[in-house]
Amino acid sequence: MLADGVLVVGTGLLGTSVGLALRRAGVDVRLRDTKAEVLNEAIRMGAGRAESPDDAPAALAVVAVPPEAVGTVVADVLSSGDASYATDVASVKVLPAAEVRARLADSGRYVGSHPMAGREISGPGGALADLFEGRPWVLCPDDQTDQQVVTRALAVARLVGASPVTMTIDDHDAAVALVSHAPHLVAVLMAARLVDAPAHEVRLAGPGVADVTRVAAGDPALWTEILAANAHAVRSVLTDVRRDLDRLLAALETSESARADLYQIMRSGVEGRSRLPGKHGAEHTEFATVAVVVDDRPGQLAKLFADVGAAGANVEDVRIDHSPGQPLGMVEIDVRPGTDVTLRDALTERGWNVHA
Amino acid sequence: MLADGVLVVGTGLLGTSVGLALRRAGVDVRLRDTKAEVLNEAIRMGAGRAESPDDAPAALAVVAVPPEAVGTVVADVLSSGDASYATDVASVKVLPAAEVRARLADSGRYVGSHPMAGREISGPGGALADLFEGRPWVLCPDDQTDQQVVTRALAVARLVGASPVTMTIDDHDAAVALVSHAPHLVAVLMAARLVDAPAHEVRLAGPGVADVTRVAAGDPALWTEILAANAHAVRSVLTDVRRDLDRLLAALETSESARADLYQIMRSGVEGRSRLPGKHGAEHTEFATVAVVVDDRPGQLAKLFADVGAAGANVEDVRIDHSPGQPLGMVEIDVRPGTDVTLRDALTERGWNVHA
CATH class of the missing domain: 3.40.50.720 (NAD(P)-binding Rossmann-like Domain)
Structure with a gap:
C-alpha cells in the first residue's frame, strides 16, 4: 500500500x-x-x-x-x-x-x-x-x-x-488543549514569576517547582504558533482555570468557610492527578518503590543496577531525588509489588543503604 | 553544646x-x-x-x-x-x-x-x-x-x-510562597481540570502534564494548613499569576499585536525557568546528555549502567522517558561535557542503541 x-x-x-x-x-x-x-x-x-x-x-x-x-x-x-x-x-x-x-x-x-x-x-x-x-x-x-x-x-x-x-477534529483539539497546551501555559505562568524574583528566593527552589515549570523551557516561537492555532479550545480550559484561581484567591482569606473551600480545591488536585494514565497517575499504585541512598562516586549507579539485575528485579521506573549542587542522593526504583521485598533484602545484603 | x-x-x-x-x-x-x-x-x-x-x-x-x-x-x-x-x-x-x-x-x-x-x-x-x-x-x-x-x-x-x-521571617515566607506554595497551587489548578474531563481526552496525556501536576498529589489537609498559614505571601504571587493569565487570555485573541504578546509570555516562561538553581535550570547546560533506547527485559538497566561504569563515566542525572503501558523506552544520562563523546562511543561499541 x-x-x-x-x-x-x-x-x-x-x-x-x-x-x-x-x-x-x-x-x-x-x-x-x-x-x-x-x-x-x-x-x-x-x-x-x-x-x-x-x-x-x-x-x-x-x-x-x-x-x-x-x-x-x-x-x-x-x-x-x-x-x-x-x-x-x-x-x-x-x-x-x-x-x-x-x-x-x-x-x-x-x-x-x-x-x-x-x-x-x-x-x-x-x-x-x-x-x-x-x-x-x-x-x-x-x-x-x-x-x-x-x-x-x-x-x-x-x-x-x-x-x-x-x-473528531473538535474532540482532538479539546483534548490537546486540556492535556498539553493548558499545562504548558500553566507552567509558563509559574516560570514567569521567577524572572524578576530576588536571588535569595530562587535559591530555595527544589524539585517541586522544577517539575511544575519543566515544559516552560520549550521553544517560545513554536508554542506561540501552536497556541494561536488552538486559541479557542485553550481559552476554554484557561477560563475554567481562572474561575478556580479566583475561588482560590478568595479562599486564601482567613474565615473558616473559606478554609473548607481551600481544602476542596486541594482535594480536586489530588483527584484530578489520579486520573492520569500510566505510570504517572492512576496505575501508579501498581508499583512498589525501593529507595536507595547512593553517593557521587563514579560507578555507583552501575554497581547498583548490576545488583538490581542480579536480584532478578525488573525495573519499571527510576527516579533520582535531586539535591542541587550536592552528591547524587536518593535513587527510587519502582518494581512490581511482591518483588520489592526480595529486592530490598538483596540490596541490603549487598551493603546498600536501603530505605523503607 | x-x-x-x-x-x-x-x-x-x-x-x-x-x-x-x-x-x-x-x-x-x-x-x-x-x-x-x-x-x-x-x-x-x-x-x-x-x-x-x-x-x-x-x-x-x-x-x-x-x-x-x-x-x-x-x-x-x-x-x-x-x-x-x-x-x-x-x-x-x-x-x-x-x-x-x-x-x-x-x-x-x-x-x-x-x-x-x-x-x-x-x-x-x-x-x-x-x-x-x-x-x-x-x-x-x-x-x-x-x-x-x-x-x-x-x-x-x-x-x-x-x-x-x-x-528574615518575611523574606522566608515570600520565598516559599514563590518556590513552593504557588507552584503547588498552580499544579492543583491544572490537575483540577482533569477531574471531570472525558476519558478520551485524559487518555492522550503524556509526561508533560504529569510533571506539571505531580506535586498536586500531596496531602490536601496538610497543604490547606500550610497555605492558610502563609496566605498573604501566596496571594501576592497568585495575584501576579492572575494578572498574567488575564493578559494571556487576551493574547489568545487572533490579532497580530496579541500574537506578539503571546510570544512575550512564552519567552518569560523560558527565561524564568532558566533561573532555577542546580541540575534543573541555570546550570543544566553544564551537563551533556547521552540518550539510549532500552527495552523492558529484566537486567537491561543493570547491563546499561554496568557499561556506563566500565566506560568510566560519572552519571550526574538520569531520566527515563515514559511511554505509559509500553516497554521502557529512552534512558537519558547526563554526564559532564567532554565525557559524553567517550561514553557515546563506548556504549555504541557495546551494542547499545545510542542517539545523538
Missing part, C-alpha cells in the same frame, strides 16, 4: 523521525524541506533520500510543517501530483482541516493526524526512529474523508510503532 | 528524620508525640528514646508539628523546662513567630527554622536519616533572638547534613 513510497515534507524533529522509522521498516522515503541544510542533515541521518524528477506520485505525503503552513503545503503536494494522498502531523487539527478544505476541491484525499510524541529539542538533530514507539497517533477522519488516505495514514502510524486512535 | 540532648516533639516525617540523623551523629534524642502508635514507630525505627521523668532539660527542642500548633507547643516546652531553647521546622515562619511572641515573655529562646526537604509520603514510615543531606536549612533569627538558640539550631542543621541559610 506504501509501495509507491512516502514523501515527507518538512524535515524537522517529527518529519525526520517519521523518515527514520519508515526507512527502518523498509519504506522508500523521499524528503523535502525549504532549508537545504536541514534537508541534508535529515538525509545524512538516514531518514530518506532526495526527491527525483522521475519519481511517481508518492502513496502518501506526510506533511510535518508548522500548523499555519499545513493547508498550503497539503494543497500543493496534492494538486501538483507529488503525492496521491496526504496527512499532516501538526498538534492542532481544526485549523489545518479548514485551510485544506478552503484550498482543495477534493479535500477527501487529506486526513489530519497527530502523533502524541515530541522532545524539547527541535530540528532533525533531535530525531529518533523510536520517537513514536507506543505513543498514541490520533487520526481525524470525517464523512468526507477517502478511506484510502485513512488506510495509508494508519499504515504509517503502525509502521512507526505508534498506537492509532480515531477522534 | 547538645550534650543535654535534643527533644523532638512530633514524630512525623520531619521529626523522625531529624531524630534518625541526630542519632547517627551520636546525639541523645528523646521523642514526644500525642499519638502513641506514631511515637512507638519512630522509636522502633531508631529515631530516639522515650522521655524519662529523670531527664534534665534538653539543650534544644525541635518542634515538628503542623504550623498552627507550633506557637502552643514551643511555649509549653520552654515554660515547662522540658527544654532550654526551642526551634521548629514548619514551612512558614511569620505565623509561628507571632504566636510564640504572644505566648512567651522570653521568646528570644526560640528561633524559627525550616529545612527545605520533604517527601510526598507522610508519617514516621517515610522518614530518612539522609532527608536533609545537602538541602538548605533556613534559620530566621531577629534582634530579639538569643545567640545560644541560634548556635544550637545551627549545630542541629549541620549535624543532619544540611546547608544553613539565614534570612
Whole structure:
C-alpha cells in the first residue's frame, strides 16, 4: 500500500523521525524541506533520500510543517501530483482541516493526524526512529474523508510503532488543549514569576517547582504558533482555570468557610492527578518503590543496577531525588509489588543503604 | 553544646528524620508525640528514646508539628523546662513567630527554622536519616533572638547534613510562597481540570502534564494548613499569576499585536525557568546528555549502567522517558561535557542503541 513510497515534507524533529522509522521498516522515503541544510542533515541521518524528477506520485505525503503552513503545503503536494494522498502531523487539527478544505476541491484525499510524541529539542538533530514507539497517533477522519488516505495514514502510524486512535477534529483539539497546551501555559505562568524574583528566593527552589515549570523551557516561537492555532479550545480550559484561581484567591482569606473551600480545591488536585494514565497517575499504585541512598562516586549507579539485575528485579521506573549542587542522593526504583521485598533484602545484603 | 540532648516533639516525617540523623551523629534524642502508635514507630525505627521523668532539660527542642500548633507547643516546652531553647521546622515562619511572641515573655529562646526537604509520603514510615543531606536549612533569627538558640539550631542543621541559610521571617515566607506554595497551587489548578474531563481526552496525556501536576498529589489537609498559614505571601504571587493569565487570555485573541504578546509570555516562561538553581535550570547546560533506547527485559538497566561504569563515566542525572503501558523506552544520562563523546562511543561499541 506504501509501495509507491512516502514523501515527507518538512524535515524537522517529527518529519525526520517519521523518515527514520519508515526507512527502518523498509519504506522508500523521499524528503523535502525549504532549508537545504536541514534537508541534508535529515538525509545524512538516514531518514530518506532526495526527491527525483522521475519519481511517481508518492502513496502518501506526510506533511510535518508548522500548523499555519499545513493547508498550503497539503494543497500543493496534492494538486501538483507529488503525492496521491496526504496527512499532516501538526498538534492542532481544526485549523489545518479548514485551510485544506478552503484550498482543495477534493479535500477527501487529506486526513489530519497527530502523533502524541515530541522532545524539547527541535530540528532533525533531535530525531529518533523510536520517537513514536507506543505513543498514541490520533487520526481525524470525517464523512468526507477517502478511506484510502485513512488506510495509508494508519499504515504509517503502525509502521512507526505508534498506537492509532480515531477522534473528531473538535474532540482532538479539546483534548490537546486540556492535556498539553493548558499545562504548558500553566507552567509558563509559574516560570514567569521567577524572572524578576530576588536571588535569595530562587535559591530555595527544589524539585517541586522544577517539575511544575519543566515544559516552560520549550521553544517560545513554536508554542506561540501552536497556541494561536488552538486559541479557542485553550481559552476554554484557561477560563475554567481562572474561575478556580479566583475561588482560590478568595479562599486564601482567613474565615473558616473559606478554609473548607481551600481544602476542596486541594482535594480536586489530588483527584484530578489520579486520573492520569500510566505510570504517572492512576496505575501508579501498581508499583512498589525501593529507595536507595547512593553517593557521587563514579560507578555507583552501575554497581547498583548490576545488583538490581542480579536480584532478578525488573525495573519499571527510576527516579533520582535531586539535591542541587550536592552528591547524587536518593535513587527510587519502582518494581512490581511482591518483588520489592526480595529486592530490598538483596540490596541490603549487598551493603546498600536501603530505605523503607 | 547538645550534650543535654535534643527533644523532638512530633514524630512525623520531619521529626523522625531529624531524630534518625541526630542519632547517627551520636546525639541523645528523646521523642514526644500525642499519638502513641506514631511515637512507638519512630522509636522502633531508631529515631530516639522515650522521655524519662529523670531527664534534665534538653539543650534544644525541635518542634515538628503542623504550623498552627507550633506557637502552643514551643511555649509549653520552654515554660515547662522540658527544654532550654526551642526551634521548629514548619514551612512558614511569620505565623509561628507571632504566636510564640504572644505566648512567651522570653521568646528570644526560640528561633524559627525550616529545612527545605520533604517527601510526598507522610508519617514516621517515610522518614530518612539522609532527608536533609545537602538541602538548605533556613534559620530566621531577629534582634530579639538569643545567640545560644541560634548556635544550637545551627549545630542541629549541620549535624543532619544540611546547608544553613539565614534570612528574615518575611523574606522566608515570600520565598516559599514563590518556590513552593504557588507552584503547588498552580499544579492543583491544572490537575483540577482533569477531574471531570472525558476519558478520551485524559487518555492522550503524556509526561508533560504529569510533571506539571505531580506535586498536586500531596496531602490536601496538610497543604490547606500550610497555605492558610502563609496566605498573604501566596496571594501576592497568585495575584501576579492572575494578572498574567488575564493578559494571556487576551493574547489568545487572533490579532497580530496579541500574537506578539503571546510570544512575550512564552519567552518569560523560558527565561524564568532558566533561573532555577542546580541540575534543573541555570546550570543544566553544564551537563551533556547521552540518550539510549532500552527495552523492558529484566537486567537491561543493570547491563546499561554496568557499561556506563566500565566506560568510566560519572552519571550526574538520569531520566527515563515514559511511554505509559509500553516497554521502557529512552534512558537519558547526563554526564559532564567532554565525557559524553567517550561514553557515546563506548556504549555504541557495546551494542547499545545510542542517539545523538
